[in-house]
Amino acid sequence: MPVKTDEKKQHFDDIYVATTPVPYKTEILDKLEYISDDNNRQVFDRLILPWVQQQQGKLNYVDLCACFGNTTMATVCGMTYKQICDNWKDEDSCMTIQEKRRFDCHTTAIDISANAMAYCKKTGLFDEAIVVDLNDSSLEEEQKQVQAAMANADIFLSTAALVYLDLETIERIVQAFASKPTEGYMLVNFLNPFSLEKADETKRVLVKHLDFVGSMAARHRRMSPLEQENYPGETWALLELWVLRRKPKA
Ligand SMILES: C[S@@+](CC[C@H](N)C(=O)[O-])C[C@H]1O[C@@H](n2cnc3c(N)ncnc32)[C@H](O)[C@@H]1O
Incomplete structure (x- = not known):
């Protein structure tokens, strides 16, 4: 099934399914100045990393x-946008992640792109994909694996991504994450100016199941020519970055 995209937003599906991240680097990170991982790292370091550093074990x-x-690469390995671009500069370089993990964790990646997941496993950036x-x-078997990963997660990231998922899907996943009895954190992004009503509905689902911790707003990336036609006068897509925490269990 194809990736669902707001028709006013640029489609990047062919880049997501490439065999390496080099097209992602040249077409998105470079051409559109996709700087949002600097902001993801900044908000992660401010609102999640201090808690992470106090935890014992994986x-x-x-x-x-x-x-x-x-x-x-930004949150777990502490890499900057520039370091990620440099690491992904060519087909050889991208096969070795240049920085080590900053904390002890078991990492799971989830995505519709089999090629992206194969890369994530092969480089060791992720333990499971x-x-x-x-x-x-x-897809019963795969959805069971997703539910298990979410119900076991301590840190849950979904950046520039919930816009692709149906609300029922989002609720199912967030509910599974919320079910674990221990403290846990989520970092999520909302894009502007795309699908604002959907973003509002998504926010309502999130605050139903999780406590709001903090947020920031930043530039995400440049809008493509198609997007600038669809949203006259805008040149940058903006990003809201939210951190939420599991509600304490009674
Ligand atoms: C914009 S990329 C986000 C990548 C990264 N999280 C970031 O912030 O740069 C969106 C990702 O969502 C994935 N995706 C889109 N629809 C999906 C679906 N229905 N199920 C799983 N993954 C999906 C795409 O394959 C793509 O890798």
């Missing part, structure tokens, strides 16, 4: 719609 970390794992169309509930 944390379970899930990157939902991870693609080639650029945001995990699940290939699934999250919106397709008929």
Whole structure:
């Protein structure tokens, strides 16, 4: 099943399914100045990392719609946008992640792109990778794996991604994450100016199941020529970055 995209937003499906992240680097990170991982790292370091550093033992970390794992390179490995671009500069260089993990964790990537998931596993950026169309509930075995990963997660990232998922899918996943009895954190992005009503509905689902912790707003990336036609006068897509926490269990 194809990736669902707001018709006013640029489609990047062919880049997500490439065999390496090099097209993601040249077509998105470079051409559109996709700087948002600097902001993801900044908000992670401010609102989640201090808690992470106090934990003993391995944390379970899930990157939902991870693609080639650029945001995990930023949050888990502490890499900057520039370092990620340099690491992904060519087909050889991209096969070795240049920085080590900053904390002890078991990392799981989830995405519809089998090629991106194969890359994530092969480089060791992720310990586990699940290939699934999250919106397709008929994929029983894969959806069971997703539910188990979410119900076990301590840190849950979904950056520039929930816009692709149906609300029922989002609720099912967030509910599974919320069910674990221990403290746990989610970092999520909302894009502007795309699908604002959907973003509002998504926010309502999130605050139903999780406590709001903090947020920031930043530039995400430049809008493509098609997007600038669809949204006259805008040149940058903006990003809201939210951190939420599991509600304490009674
Ligand atoms: C914009 S990329 C986000 C990558 C990364 N998280 C970031 O912030 O740069 C969106 C990802 O969502 C994935 N995706 C889209 N629809 C999906 C679906 N129905 N199920 C699973 N993954 C999906 C795409 O394959 C793509 O890798």
